[in-house]
Amino acid sequence: MPVRAPRICGCGHRIASGERCPCERMRKAAYEQRRVPARERGYDSKWEKERAAFLKLNPHCARPGCSAPASVVDHIIPHKGDQRLFWSRSNWQPLCTSCHSRWKQAQEKRGLRTGS
Known part of the structure; x- marks a missing residue:
């Protein structure tokens, strides 16, 4: 199965196909902490x-x-x-x-x- 080429995140990190940049993970974690409970x-x-x-x-x-x-x-x-x-x-x-x-x-x- 073909794999997409790595991408460059806005922060400059090279990210492998299907992976998330550490900055994306931190941004999502910060959002989840601020989010109103269900x-x-x-x-x-x-x-x-x-x-x-x-x-x-x-x-x-x-x-x-x-x-x-x-x-x-x-x-x-x-x-x-x-x-x-x-x-x-x-x-x-x-x-x-x-x-x-x-x-x-x-x-x-x-x-x-x-x-x-």
């Missing part, structure tokens, strides 16, 4: 009940080509604190953990998702 963002017991009910009705991953059991309810459009968008079931999609991680990471790389 409970304060609305992911409380009410969310857990709604999430479980949604996954019971939608037991399989929604990503095309994946039929794994869904374990995550993802907000299609990041709610960023908007409670109407947060609770809108039309903005929810069932995903397996693997697809959710891949999808979220791809969105973060493209700069489409920041946080929620």
Whole structure:
């Protein structure tokens, strides 16, 4: 399988394909320390009940080509604190953990998702 060439990070480090620069890791760690805890963002017991009910009705991953059991309810459009968008079931999609991680990471790389 071909491997992409190394890239040069903005800080000047040469980074191997598939690796993260130490400056990226430090930036992400600093962000996570400043981030509001999940409970304060609305992911409380009410969310857990709604999430479980949604996954019971939608037991399989929604990503095309994946039929794994869904374990995550993802907000299609990041709610960023908007409670109407947060609770809108039309903005929810069932995903397996693997697809959710891949999808979220791809969105973060493209700069489409920041946080929620």
